[in-house]
Amino acid sequence: MLQRIRYAPPRYWLVVVAIVLFIGLPTVISSFQTSEWSQAIILAIAIMGLNILVGYSGQLSLGHGAFMALGAYTSAILVHRYKMDFLVTIPIAGLITGIIGFLFGVPALRLSPLYLALATFALAVVTPSLIKRPAELTGGVQGISLPPAVPPQFAKDAFAAVTGAPMTSDQWIYYVTLACAFILFWLAWNLVRHRAGRAMRAIRDGEVAAAASGVNIAGYKTLAFGISALYAGVAGSLFGLAVGFVSPDTFPVALSIQLLVGAVIGGLASIPGPLIGGIFAYFLPIESNQWVPTQTWIPSQIAATVEKAGPAVTYGVILILIMIFSPNGIVGLVATAYTRLRRRLRGAGERESGQAPPDPQTV
Amino acid sequence: MRLVAPRLAAVAALFVTVAACGGSPAPTVATDVGITSTEILLGNTNALSGPAAPYGTISNAENAYFTYINNTQGGVNGRKITFKILDDGYNPAKTVPLTKQLVEQDKVFAMFSGLGTQAQTSVRDYLNAQKVPQLFVATGATTFMADFSSHNYTIGWQPPYQGEARIYAKDVVANHPGAKIGVLYQNDDYGQDYLKGLTDGLGSNASMIVDKESFDLTAASTASQLATLKAKGADTLFLFATPTPTVKSLVIVTALHWEPTIYLNSVSNPQAYMAVAAKAGAALKNVTSVGYLKDPTDPQWATDSGMKLYKTVIANCSTCNVNDGFNIYGVAVAYTMVDILKQAGSNLTRANVMSIAGSQLNETNNPFLLPGVVVKTTSSDHFPITQEQVITWNGTGWTLKPPIIDERGTIK
Secondary structure: OHHHHHOOOHHHHHHHHHHHHHHHHHHHOOHHHHHHHHHHHHHHHHHHHHHHHHHHOOOOOOOHHHHHHHHHHHHHHHHHHHOOOHHHHHHHHHHHHHHHHHHHHHHHOOOOHHHHHHHHHHHHHHHHHHHHOOHHHHOHHHOEEOOOOOOOHHHHHHHHHHHOOOOOHHHHHHHHHHHHHHHHHHHHHHHHHOHHHHHHHHHHHOHHHHHHOOOOHHHHHHHHHHHHHHHHHHHHHHHHHHHOEEOHHHOOHHHHHHHHHHHHHHOOOOOHHHHHHHHHHHHHHHHHHHHHHHOOOOOHHHHHHHHHHOHHHHHHHHHHHHHHHOOOHHHHHHHHHHHHHHHHHHHHHHHHHOOOOOOOOOO | OOOHHHHHHHHHHHHHHHHHHOOOOOOOOOOOOOEOOOEEEEEEEEOOOOOOHHHHHHHHHHHHHHHHHHHHHOOEOOEEEEEEEEEOOOOHHHHHHHHHHHHHHOOOOEEEOOEOHHHHHHHHHHHHHHOOOEEEEEOOOOHHHHOOOOOOOEEEOOOOHHHHHHHHHHHHHHHOOOOOEEEEEEOOHHHHHHHHHHHHHHHHHHHHEEEEEEEOOOOOOOHHHHHHHHHOOOOEEEEEOOHHHHHHHHHHHHHOOOOOEEEEOHHHOOHHHHHHHHHOOOOOOOEEEEEOEOOOOOHHHOOOHHHHHHHHHHOOOOOOOOOOHHHHHHHHHHHHHHHHHHHHOOOOOHHHHHHHHHHOOEEOOOOOEOOOOOEEOEOOEOOOOOEEEEEEEOOOOEEEEEEEEEOOOOOO
16 A cells, blocks of 8 residues: 555645645635635536546537536425435436436437537527426526525534634535535546546547447447436536526526536546636636726727627637647646656656657546 | 655645634624725626626616715715626526625625526525625516515515506506407516516406417527417517517517507617617507606706706716616616615614615605606515606607506505
8 A cells, every 4th residue: 555655656646635725725715715616616527527428438519508407407406395405416416417318318329420519509508498398396487596505513513623613505515516526536537447438438539440349339429428417417416506596597508618618628538627627617707707807908998898798708718729729728738748847857868868758648 | 655754744734734724713793794984885796798788787877876976975974885796697697606706705785786587586595694785686576576575685676577567557458448469478587577467457358468479588589479479360569578589579570561559668668779679670650668767868858957967977987878778777776775875874784774775765856767756665565666657659769658657556
């Protein structure tokens, strides 16, 4: 065990540091900022789901907002009508959304990528209208208001012992979200390194070749859809609980686009990518909208346009920049920089001896 | 092991530092958060971007009035009003974190004139639980006034949609008793609220409605619904829709060679939208609506002191179009806001301000409202404005049709 710890590559340490940072975060920032970070992590979970679908299995979805809506409404209805504990509803929401996603994947996999994108986009467009119809069940346009989550006693005690302040509902939701994110990221990490993940990547890189190697194309494509929807469902469930209110307009088409942009910015086909993507997708529009108008050096006309067009402009600009300078997203950028740095530091000797340093392991 | 120990130590140090930083004391609860000796801080969320962006100007107009009060009167009782506006893009999921930001981080005294029914519903429970006044929400959804008893930190301002629809019912029964009514309504709480008001207002005459067609705000066109209404033989059309679909519908009606009597809801009647509709080919014959604000484009107010004041005020906002009906709405509601802050005097607590707004309001001199319109609440009535006047479109502007109709006490 000690040997394994000792020889663990540096990125394992990075993971440990990241986890410790995320656990410690609510003790340094305010309750409100904690609620912002919960939302960022929730987006990261949904983006992780999208990443499995887009990044690892090569299918495009513009409709993950719809799966989030399904998860959110499943939880909200269970909590609101059947008075269930919200923690219990999270896996239920995930499973139901996963099953629906799996079923949606059956016809969807017969579509070529472009048409699949359109089909999922249509799903995102009709979802808000669909939710309004069974008004008795979904609360119609009024939506469903949820009671704030009450932290259990052990969490309150632990938090009070560390910070001396009572734990708020937002801080409790943050830890629940963080736990879900940890489990789901760990599962994703396992998935992509094993049989299913290899099969998905094989399909992504060449369907014919994969089929020739005996990979069950249809099976793995629908599986990817189902797993991806499960992630979105859990994210949606957490989203509803964090916001305390779900309504049809909570899940506009823009949300699905936001997720896809987040996935691309973070870095497709990587495990830390979605986390970074989630943080960007959440904070970028909010910060840019509040930051741009305060900057006097930006011409007022541009500032006014940014204000009017909202997050779309910032997303667009960042997306273009990322596509030009780092097609593999921020994770790709960091990985490249790290490799270059290592070559600089260690490479001199190796170059002399004629041995090229090995490529960093990419998964 | 040599390497492990320092690494572990570093992580531990980090953890301890992180934990230690968290020990800051909790802020003490004050009864007058957001009030200092020189400042009153108010918060607002509005759709500055997205599908409902035309409403965004309301917040800027309100800010223009606060700026005017700060510059000419030194604020309210020596405290200048600071108004923080955040953009929620008309998405209720964004309204929640932004409102939390204003309440918990910026520590506003009250939320003022937040826009949108779903958006304001999404934060109503939160604001009431925190006892932060949610003042004069910019929506006429009846629930914001009717449910004051269960949410007594929330109140609306403008006439409730149901009250407005009842006025149309009265007008149609009085002036077009044989009308065959066709209703096109937006399939959300907004459209349904109007529809309920119309049905309730018609009462025993509800059979005058020959058909009701709904559409979703996301729908591209209302042509099929309007064609159905025409085919069902309706000769009087009620449009219960927000500005964009209303303008489209007006154009489609003309394209269908249909000339019904049209009733437009007040949200969509600013002169600017009528001009857009006319430009796009709408005939705009026999169009009726209601108003409670002075129309900046109406020449009869050219010398009116209230209108002159409005023009002075709105000059403080560089992006505001002086002729936009939404701007005079913003200035008028800001006037009421300043009024209650003045009334609260030195007792500037959230509870006191809320009590004044919710049950002690009696503003008879709001210069931006039609003469005779009173902003009033009592301990048993929490509908600030219930009076409106029927107006008809004359091709270039709205003609007022006296008298003012009051629906106070009819909506429960």
